[in-house]
Amino acid sequence: MTLTKRTVDNNWLPSMIDDMFKTDWLGGTSNVNNIGVSIPAVNIMESDDDFSVLVAAPGKTKEDFNIELDNDVLTISSEAKEVKDNTSEDGKFTRKEFSYNSFKRAFSLPETINNQNISATYEQGVLRITLPKKEESKVQAKRMIEIS
Secondary structure, eight states, rough: OOOOOEOOOHHHHHHHHHHHHHHTTTSBOOOOOGGEEEEEOOEEEEEEEEEEEEOOOTOGGGGGGEEEEETTTTEEEEEEEEEEEEEEEHHHHEEEEEEEEEEEEEEOOTTTTGGOEEEEEEETEOOOOEEEEEEEGSSSOOOOOOOO
């Protein structure tokens, strides 16, 4: 059982073309076309009882995240807007800067996930989504079977 990353992009063709041109000849990618786009790192751990999806997102609050489940696809998204004001004494702007940052990640969930008991916490810059397994899909203890 694994969680599969699903790309969420409503405008996939330009993105695919951009990917071709921003791949360098050593196999790496450049970040030229991704100004204002920040995709956080994600770790996925599996235990006997559940999966844990850990999203590295320092500097955010829990209110910054949207977590949705639709047809066994878990989508994690966030938008952040920052405005800095520099005004003169008479109230006219001499300089105004803003930034806008968003991301969206989606994962296809296996059928073994108990969708009703998914939970999430955000602590110390890490969003943790716990995906409990259904009881019948958990690893069963080893037992002896008698021959009749």
